[in-house]
Amino acid sequence: MKDIAAIRVIHYETGKPVLIEIDHGLISGVTEMTFSPESRNLFAAPGLIDNQVNGYTGVDFSDPGLTPERMKTAVDAIRKDGVTTFMPTVITNSHENLLRNFRNLAAAIKNETVRESVMGFHLEGPYISPVEGFYGCHPAQFIRNPSWKEFAEYQEAADGKIVQVTLAPETEGAMEFIAECRKNNIIVSLGHTNASAEQINMAASLGARLSTHLGNGCANLIDRHRNPLWPQLANEQLTPTIIADGHHLLPEEIKVFYKVKGPAGLILTSDVNHLKGMPPGKYIYFGSEVVYTDDGLVKNPVLNCLAGASMPLRKGVETVMEYTGCSLKEAINMATRNVSEIYGLNDRGVIETGKRADLVLFELQGGKILIKQVLLNGINV
Numbered sequence: 001m002k003d004i005a006a007i008r009v010i011h012y013e014t015g016k017p018v019l020i021e022i023d024h025g026l027i028s029g030v031t032e033m034t035f036s037p038e039s040r041n042l043f044a045a046p047g048l049i050d051n052q053v054n055g056y057t058g059v060d061f062s063d064p065g066l067t068p069e070r071m072k073t074a075v076d077a078i079r080k081d082g083v084t085t086f087m088p089t090v091i092t093n094s095h096e097n098l099l100r101n102f103r104n105l106a107a108a109i110k111n112e113t114v115r116e117s118v119m120g121f122h123l124e125g126p127y128i129s130p131v132e133g134f135y136g137c138h139p140a141q142f143i144r145n146p147s148w149k150e151f152a153e154y155q156e157a158a159d160g161k162i163v164q165v166t167l168a169p170e171t172e173g174a175m176e177f178i179a180e181c182r183k184n185n186i187i188v189s190l191g192h193t194n195a196s197a198e199q200i201n202m203a204a205s206l207g208a209r210l211s212t213h214l215g216n217g218c219a220n221l222i223d224r225h226r227n228p229l230w231p232q233l234a235n236e237q238l239t240p241t242i243i244a245d246g247h248h249l250l251p252e253e254i255k256v257f258y259k260v261k262g263p264a265g266l267i268l269t270s271d272v273n274h275l276k277g278m279p280p281g282k283y284i285y286f287g288s289e290v291v292y293t294d295d296g297l298v299k300n301p302v303l304n305c306l307a308g309a310s311m312p313l314r315k316g317v318e319t320v321m322e323y324t325g326c327s328l329k330e331a332i333n334m335a336t337r338n339v340s341e342i343y344g345l346n347d348r349g350v351i352e353t354g355k356r357a358d359l360v361l362f363e364l365q366g367g368k369i370l371i372k373q374v375l376l377n378g379i380n381v
Contacts, residue, residue, distance in 0.1 A: 007361065011030070011043075012329060018032055042361055042362075042372065043361070044351065044361050045351070045360050046337070046340075047083065047358030048314065049083070049085045049336055050087065050272075051087045053086045054091065054273040055074065061090055061274075063104075066101070067108070068110070071105075071108035072111060076381070077277065079376060081314060084360075085117055085358065090105075090124070091138055093139065093286075102158035105121055106158050116376060116377065119345060121164075124212065128166070128193065129143075133220060135192050137307040145174075146167060163186060163343070164188075168191070178203055178206045179206050188209065189208065190208055190228075191217050192217040200231040201235060204237040209342065211240040213241055213243050214233070214241065220304070239261070239266070240257060242320075244316035245270070245309050245310075248271075254319070263333065264333070266338065267334060268313060268320060268335040271308055272309050273310065275290075298310050317331045357377060358375065358377065360374055
């Protein structure tokens, strides 16, 4: 790895060639320039920010045997795919296992090179809908109602690094839990929920701000009028995260989400798990057999639901451009600027003087993002 002093690239937002200067890990200048041969098809964007990563390249963040060394292996691979900041995510499990998961993660980010890319931890569950279909592939035996006392134990195990909880607002005690999260600056996201419009709107009024992978974590058969999708789309306080990997949502769904919320009101997430980078085949995931196909689909055939994802976040950028016809600027911002604004990551997510020099350099060919170089704090990874 080496420090980079300056790069000549095309700015992803303006389409104009720029000279980006870097000093001590920060962007020290962004100056428009005339085209140079090396910048004609080399774009620069902020490092991507992924708020839901369950694992990577064989490393499962919910593995009770997770070590700092294994965590670093995953982080190195995540960065190579253009994600310079992410949120390790653990899902519904027993109390003992969740305590162990967060202790493992807290120990792993004591490594400074790992910590540079970790924005905090995301707890998805166990406070989700117990109704079949809505809990997806989460282990049903561990689903339970929200408990602030229990969560405080997880937060202590995590050294205070849990920054987001995904829950179902219709569960008993959820509204009080949401209010406590808001007091403690923890972002609440609604997900795996069969809540009514009234419950969703009340949750938003109490501080819920996101919808976790909207359109997924939902039963296959729902009431066409009274279901949890419409009120989350209609509520202006909620920003949906979506998995645009070509498997989780149909083109028309993504088009509708984009038209309703607008490019500044959506966040792209990967929901990627440890099968990313593994050979296709059959695997055991949270006690159930899942099938990982050649085209990247991960499915639990018994529960008839998707079991996470296997595509890197840049795939979502490509897909949202393809499905909606949005610009490169809009698509990239759904995985950078929009995310940094929600989480208050004021030092990254944009290409501006004074921000961290977390950058992805790529070529754009036929709608595909071909990563050429990734910088973290101005250092080539």
